[in-house]
Amino acid sequence: MSGTSDDQVKTITLEAFADTIVPGEKRSPDDRAIAGVSTGGGAVQSGALELLHHPATGVTAGLEFLVPMLNGHAQAYAEKHALELDDSVPAFVALDYEQRSDIVRTLTAPGHPEKDGWVLLSLFCNMAFDSAAHMSTADALAAGHPGLLAIGFAKPDADGLWRAPKYTYGKQFAQTHPDTTPSGSPA
Known part of the structure; x- marks a missing residue:
């Protein structure tokens, strides 16, 4: 991969991993990180890399080690299956979606010695899609966050607050305290 910086290798490898966890569609026809097996x-489009690089996750420092390990596993997989990899991209990126999935399935399987790190990385990729944990929910919805839209997350009212127009379980569980203010605060 001549001419490719360490940051580029890290980015494209993590994008390929995130896309293996929650697939999306290619950003362009020549997108190598995203396999394009989903519409x-x-x-990736939901912000997995932003979340993985957020200091609150506790995984940021470990990415420097996980990326070369992932590409090492991909290289070993290719050798085991007699695959010739395109060396213009990192080894994990050179694999197709099914091959990437095989590797992730192995790395996250019970008993794998590296399981904890790969499961944690997978959880944060899911979290970026399911909850937009790296940004405010209102901002994510305003920006058209694909995960929140896919799960049907309700948009806030015009004032930016969320209210349930009906009881969320379909019935009222308790009477409102008589000293509750119109804003919902206790008096």
């Missing part, structure tokens, strides 16, 4: 946005 709409997946983990």
Whole structure:
């Protein structure tokens, strides 16, 4: 991969991993990181890399080690299956979606010595899609966050607040306290 910086290798490898966890559609015809096995946005378009690089996750420092390990596993997989990899991209990126999935399935399987790290990485990729944990929910919805839209997350009212127009379980569980203010605060 001549001419490819360490940051580029890290980015494209993590994008390929995130896309394996929650697939999305290619951003362009020449997109190598995203396999394009799904329509709409997946983990990458939902901000998985932003979340993985957020200090609150506790995984940011470990990415420097996980990326070369993932590409090492991909290289070993290719050798085991007699696959010739395109060396213009990282090894994991050179694999197709099914091959990437085989590797992730192995790495996250019970008993795998590296399981904890790969499961944690997978969880954060899911979290970026399912909850937009790296940004405010209102901002995510305003920006058309693909995960929140896919799960049907309700948009806030015009004032930016969420209210349930009906009881969320279809019935009222308790009477409102008589000292509750119109804003919902206790008096």
